[in-house]
Amino acid sequence: MFFGFAMDKYYDMLLEDVRFREGLKACMNCGVCTGVCPAAEFYDYDPRQIVSIVQTRNDDAIEELLRSERIWYCGECMSCRPRCPRGNTPGYVIQALRTLSQKLGFFVESEKGRQQLCLKRSIGENILRTGYCLTPQLVRPETHPEQGPVWRWIVANDREVYGRLTPSYDREGAGALRRIDRQSLEELDRIFEVSGGRRMFDLIEKHSDRKAREMGYDGADERYAADTFSRNTTRND
Amino acid sequence: MAGRGASWSEYQKQIADDHYYYARSCIRQNFFPGSERAFLRILGEELGRDICDDPRHTSCTGIGYHSDIVPLETIMTVVARQFALMAEAGYEHLVTSCITSFGIYNEILNTWEEFPETEERTRRYLKEATGRELVLPKSVSHTSDVVYHFREQIAARARRRLVNVQTGEPLRVVEHIGCHYAKIFPKSGIGGAEFPYVLAGMIESWGGTCIDYPERRHCCGFGFRNYLVQANRGYSIANSHKKLESMAPYKPDFIVANCPGCSMFLDKWQYAIAEMEGTTYGADGRGIPVLTYEEMAGLVLGYDPWELGMQFHQVDVEPLLRKMGVEFDPAAKYLGRDGKYIGRPEAAVVNSGPDKRVYRIRE
Structure with missing residues (x-):
């Protein structure tokens, strides 16, 4: 003191x-x-x-x-x-x-802090699922209107558009947008387990669930996560 | 006496001349897969260099790290795995295609040096998780460093220059570096944080001229969570808007960006601003084309724009291609594999030009 x-x-x-x-x-x-x-x-x-x-x-x-x-x-x-x-x-x-x-667990006490849940569920889970932070399917035109009509056309025709430029699209082997092999994904998973990445993901889920219930949701469900993604009551004026 | 602008020459780095281990970028391969292909083609076919494209390496997880969901200890171990894979493949020089990754690699190597206990911990985690051994790289470069390194060889093979074929004048180019290239570790970037020369060097060698403008060093506005979360995107568009407003009076022919994220944001936010406000920033009432440096190099070397993947851009590049005298087939732009017709994107205000516009056109 x-x-x-x-x-x-x-x-x-x-x-x-x-x-x-x-x-x-x-x-x-x-x-x-x-x-x-x-x-x-x-x-x-x-x-x-x-x-x-x-x-x-x-x-x-x-x-x-x-x-x-x-x-x-x-x-x-x-x-x-x-x-x-x-x-x-x-x-x-x-x-x-x-x-x-x-x-x-203090992050859930602010609107911006609560957004960590949707970041964990999008970027975080995509890393462990695919080996990449981003894949074309993650940048959905419905939630990314700013990406415009060219991106909508790319996503709607992904195999054709990417396939013209990178034959490895969604296939194992070398090359852009290749699918990452199972052993590499398992290694990534173990790295997250050993080094605290998984623990951080679990903490984000646990505290989000507690706060969601406090706010009247049925836990950190999809509706809560979607609200953290889109709700903005910040005034900057 | 040289002015402050020449101080870039104090910030030079060693760039390996051959035998690279390639670490690809999540954002570049999603939004600019043709640029990646062009880089590998330039190095392999044009310059005869050896570059290893290892199917085992993953994302560095940098976007997760800078969104604060991936802890420092975790990203260090993921990066250590990339270095271990590189050593196993017999390589010592890492070249990464992503500015976020480049910043990550430099930050981690510097942290290991300054706080050796973090390197020891990482070695332990890597061994436990994968059985692999960390071997430190001899050098880490960004792909643009390598293109800069070979810029004169590329100029010697050029089929076109960054010159307006109608006027004979050099094209006016805005270069955007990307914050994590040199703001985190100025000594890791050519030219440092204040006068980065990595893109300017290419532009000058290939016949163009660089525009200096007030917000030249301002962030594109990615801001990680400030774009990834929909509620925060006002931050992102506001910062791109600030740059575009600042550069427009200088009438650039195109923007070239070092970072795949910046290339994408400066392109897509022009679309959004045009749709929202009817404002465009190009001298012809359209948007300003935004190129990657691989696309710029590819056009100089005579590559077909659609094989470079320039159909991925939201702001049309055709006005620039015409200025440069690039021959191209307009009908081939939006084709799929083997020339298959797959329809085309809807029209956008940013590409419609002054004659078709009902909105305010920026004076």
Whole structure:
């Protein structure tokens, strides 16, 4: 305790993440990171302020951040990294905060944080199913209207359109868009098991299910996941 | 005295001359499969280099990592597996076709060096999960580094140049680098973070001229979760919009992007902006064509645009092809395998031109 404030519990947890140790030495609050930040351009968001709060080491203030919308605005472009005159990387600090927020289950307390469920179910499960983050079938025209009519034409005629350019499409062997062999997928699966990837997926599901029930859903079902994907009540004006 | 713009020359890197292990990109193979093929053809057929396309390697999981669902320890182990596979295949020089992956590989190698306990842990995880041994690479390059490395050999074999055949003037090109190429580790990119030269070098060698404009270094707006989650896409389009508004007054003939994601977003968001607002950014009232550097190199080498996969673009490339004097068959654009007719995409405002438009055209 310092001046009556609880200190260091969350800060010490953050220090376990090497990105945090690399990303925050000492911030002088100049705000250059905010000046170049695409998220600050769009959201009511200020990476300078995030770093400033974290370096107070105040548990209450950091817990508030871990439960907040704010830590989910960053696009991890890392434009802040080469510009900081003190060698900090606010983007790394954000990565460490997000990881801790998920480990502690705080991410479900914000609308943006709850989106981790649909990311896990789309990109995350696709990695283990196909060996790729993205496959053409994942970018469905119904949920990606911005992809336009050419993409709709590609998806509707995938074997013809891709087949003209890459004969390995959805087949095993070398080449673009090949199907990844079973042994490689099993290795990927074991890597996720051994290194904590599977545990993170399970945590996201578990906390999402708890929060979904609290919000009146029948658990983290498809309706809840679809709502996390499309609901946006953020006001940026 | 050279100006600050010449400071790119302080940021040079070693690029292997032969025997590459190819790590493909999720986004590039989905949206630009012809570019991937062009890169392998240029290296193999044009330049006679050896490149290994190993069917066993997987995604680096980078999009999952930067969406914060894949932990650092997991992506480190996946990357360690790629390095192990490379060593098993007898290669030492990794070349990756993805800017996100390129940033990941550099971040992980730097982290292992700075925090050796993370490398030890990764070796343990890899052994336990796969039985494989981590062997560190001698070099990591992006595919654009390799094209840059051979740019003069490509220029010597050129069948066309980046020149407007009607006016004889160099084509005006906006180059977009992609944040993770050099903003994370400036020394890993040709020219560093402030004056990246990897695409500018190609453009100058092949006869074009680069446009400098205020938001040249701004992010395309991908932002991982900010595009992948539908509710957040305002972030993505707003940042692409900022760049397009900034570059339009300089009247670029085309955009060329280093990163497959950036190529896709700068193309697709032009479509969306045109549909939403009727605004287009090209000098002719249409969109600005967005090329990958493999497509740019392929056109210079005389490859057929549809064999390069340029029919995958939402913004039509034909106005640029005509400027460059590229001969092409318009009817072959949307054909399937073996010339099969499979219909064509619906029309879009971004391609309709000023005579067919009912919306506001950007002055």
